[in-house]
Amino acid sequence: MQHISKLPNLEPSIFSVMSTLAHKHNAINLSQGFPNFKGDQKLIDLVSKAMNDGYNHYAPMYGVYKLREAIANKYDLLYGYSYHPDNEITITAGATQAIYAAVTAFVKPNDEVLVFRPAYDCYIPTIELCGAKAVSVQLTYPGYGIDWEEVKQKITSKTKMIIINTPHNPSGTIFSKSDMLQLQDITRDTNIIVLSDEVYEHMVFDGEQHQSICLFPELKARSFITASFGKTFHNTGWKIGYSCAPKYLMDEFVKVHEFSVFSIHHPTQIALAEYLKTPSHYQELSAFFQAKRDLFLSLIKESKFTFTPSKGTYFQALNYSNITNENDYEFAVRLTKDKGIASIPFSGFNVNSLDEKMLRFCFAKTDDTLKRGAEILCNI
Numbered sequence: 001m002q003h004i005s006k007l008p009n010l011e012p013s014i015f016s017v018m019s020t021l022a023h024k025h026n027a028i029n030l031s032q033g034f035p036n037f038k039g040d041q042k043l044i045d046l047v048s049k050a051m052n053d054g055y056n057h058y059a060p061m062y063g064v065y066k067l068r069e070a071i072a073n074k075y076d077l078l079y080g081y082s083y084h085p086d087n088e089i090t091i092t093a094g095a096t097q098a099i100y101a102a103v104t105a106f107v108k109p110n111d112e113v114l115v116f117r118p119a120y121d122c123y124i125p126t127i128e129l130c131g132a133k134a135v136s137v138q139l140t141y142p143g144y145g146i147d148w149e150e151v152k153q154k155i156t157s158k159t160k161m162i163i164i165n166t167p168h169n170p171s172g173t174i175f176s177k178s179d180m181l182q183l184q185d186i187t188r189d190t191n192i193i194v195l196s197d198e199v200y201e202h203m204v205f206d207g208e209q210h211q212s213i214c215l216f217p218e219l220k221a222r223s224f225i226t227a228s229f230g231k232t233f234h235n236t237g238w239k240i241g242y243s244c245a246p247k248y249l250m251d252e253f254v255k256v257h258e259f260s261v262f263s264i265h266h267p268t269q270i271a272l273a274e275y276l277k278t279p280s281h282y283q284e285l286s287a288f289f290q291a292k293r294d295l296f297l298s299l300i301k302e303s304k305f306t307f308t309p310s311k312g313t314y315f316q317a318l319n320y321s322n323i324t325n326e327n328d329y330e331f332a333v334r335l336t337k338d339k340g341i342a343s344i345p346f347s348g349f350n351v352n353s354l355d356e357k358m359l360r361f362c363f364a365k366t367d368d369t370l371k372r373g374a375e376i377l378c379n380i
């Protein structure tokens, strides 16, 4: 039998490549984006209690109502804008499945979807599976800001969706209010849907405010938010997240959701509904991760790497052009094999594999791991 691949150009993900290499060479793994410390025992106990209490069968398709209510309350508390728990919030198998459902529900063959590069790796394959074209706008080095003139030029009658991600993986930058207002102006009087990937919403530093799409009523009316409890509560392996959108968009989203996954791990939803009742569980995260960022940066300040402190996410981008001319992939591989520290090279996420000599390091690690990692970086 012969098959024509639907994704003929897809390479193995750089996250798996670097993590496998880190494992093989016993390197400190600051590559993949997950903590190496345990999440809150209270939350783990709540999940096990829910299992013992018998929540072990299918949950409702949109998700456990109490959890949707808790999410609605969180938006109200943080932003003063919210979503209706009845039909504007769906619990998903991580943000990845929320992104898949939002794109698949609307994007048709020959449509165009605008993405900002470097971009998180699931966006483009999902667009291509729909037979559509990803149109890239490269964020401008070194600040990774957006050239809104280029965005305007790249919007055509075929543009169906724009995907944004703030705080941004891998650069650690955040959208400003003015970015959001530009997006609002550009999409006004169009049929463009915005997918706002906000998985790092609770990791914003130096007193900055996360510019959620829900703060901008015109944008909110045409947008999906995708979010991740795995990222937020240090349990990425649980793969649980959610999406919010106005009812008319969510009605289409759940048609894909129903037949790709139907419903999500029930006991975890019961546990999260209880856990979200305490806002400090998410409100304290920015300070927690800012302390980790500051520790990491103070430890590498004498190194030859240069950086702008990350404004959000749990990633720090480091420039190594003072060290070598090697391309970022080769350098990241050499660091892992010879020096014992793994990172993620940016080029795989850039237009035409643009090499800006940038590596991404994850600082969601114990202080001891950060100290050992920084010591290696200072000796390079």
Ligand SMILES: Cc1ncc(COP(=O)(O)O)c(C=O)c1O
Pocket (backbone or CB within 6 Å): 033, 093, 094, 095, 096, 097, 120, 165, 169, 197, 199, 227, 228, 229, 230, 231, 236, 239, 240, 241
């Ligand atoms: C920007 C971004 N979006 C989405 C995801 C996926 O989140 P989840 O693990 O909840 O599917 C990640 C995970 O690293 C991410 O960095």
